[in-house]
Amino acid sequence: MTTATVKDLYPTRGATEVTVPRQDPVVWGSPDTPGPIEAGDLQAFERDGFLAVDQLIGPAEVEIYRQELDRLVADPAIRFDERSIVEPSSQEIRSVFEVHRISEVFAKLVHDERVVGRARQILGSDVYVHQSRINVKPGFGASGFYWHSDFETWHAEDGLPNMRTVSVSIALTENHDTNGGLMIMPGSHRTFLGCAGETPKDNYKKSLQMQDAGTPSDEALTELAGEYGIKLFTGKPGSATWFDCNCMHGSGDNITPFPRSNVFIVFNSVENTAVEPFAAPIRRPEFVGARDFTPVR
Ligand code: 6CS
Numbered sequence: 001m002t003t004a005t006v007k008d009l010y011p012t013r014g015a016t017e018v019t020v021p022r023q024d025p026v027v028w029g030s031p032d033t034p035g036p037i038e039a040g041d042l043q044a045f046e047r048d049g050f051l052a053v054d055q056l057i058g059p060a061e062v063e064i065y066r067q068e069l070d071r072l073v074a075d076p077a078i079r080f081d082e083r084s085i086v087e088p089s090s091q092e093i094r095s096v097f098e099v100h101r102i103s104e105v106f107a108k109l110v111h112d113e114r115v116v117g118r119a120r121q122i123l124g125s126d127v128y129v130h131q132s133r134i135n136v137k138p139g140f141g142a143s144g145f146y147w148h149s150d151f152e153t154w155h156a157e158d159g160l161p162n163m164r165t166v167s168v169s170i171a172l173t174e175n176h177d178t179n180g181g182l183m184i185m186p187g188s189h190r191t192f193l194g195c196a197g198e199t200p201k202d203n204y205k206k207s208l209q210m211q212d213a214g215t216p217s218d219e220a221l222t223e224l225a226g227e228y229g230i231k232l233f234t235g236k237p238g239s240a241t242w243f244d245c246n247c248m249h250g251s252g253d254n255i256t257p258f259p260r261s262n263v264f265i266v267f268n269s270v271e272n273t274a275v276e277p278f279a280a281p282i283r284r285p286e287f288v289g290a291r292d293f294t295p296v297r
């Protein structure tokens, strides 16, 4: 299927900012789909666009993943790999993409029923990994991620046609209310905000450090925050936040001594595979927007 045959339901990156209502379900699976998420929690996900799970993985397991993150960050080969993104100021590693392919330890997490089972339940189908990354967010000044909708980027630059994609952020260190935790506007997933401004070529080289194309205007953010409010997610290592691909979210800088490291996995439905970018001159590299649609078994 090419983009030409796929209707662009969510126009973005044109001359002006444009808002359209969401035209896709939030929870695609039927309420009685078997899986780890209780019916009440699925309804809450539909309403809010997110679901916080206190302890998705246990403390002993988290330690394994945290040590794997430390190992990867200390490995010179990883540092010079194109899939590693460094902090603009300190040049410390900010993120490592495609971590489920680089590390067998993180690959195991992707196949864990507590993880992929929830994704299948929400998306109502088999799923594949569109993107995975570890975010180190070290202390003493690591920069945050400005407000954005992930789907806006994944539609514009990776060619995902519909909102049938869910992310999970699993804390590998404690997410305090001070060290740059994830913030989501609850309910914002029901409005698609098409951003103004064309996508520059090779945009990802800059956007993964500091996003520019695809960022909402102050007016739009003021309206959304006024309507939905802002929720900050905190939690112990092993806690997780599942959130819909179109939530307006962001995170602040981390100037504390306490790193806010997480592993971030994006599951896309096999019924929503990437076509050509809807609003970018070229595709992003496959380590950012996968083109291998093999379902996670
Ligand atoms: O561009 C992307 O795909 C990535 N950027 C951000 C800030 N969030 C989603 C995703 O990891």
Ligand code: FE
Pocket (backbone or CB within 6 Å): 145, 148, 149, 150, 249
């Ligand atoms: Fe994001």
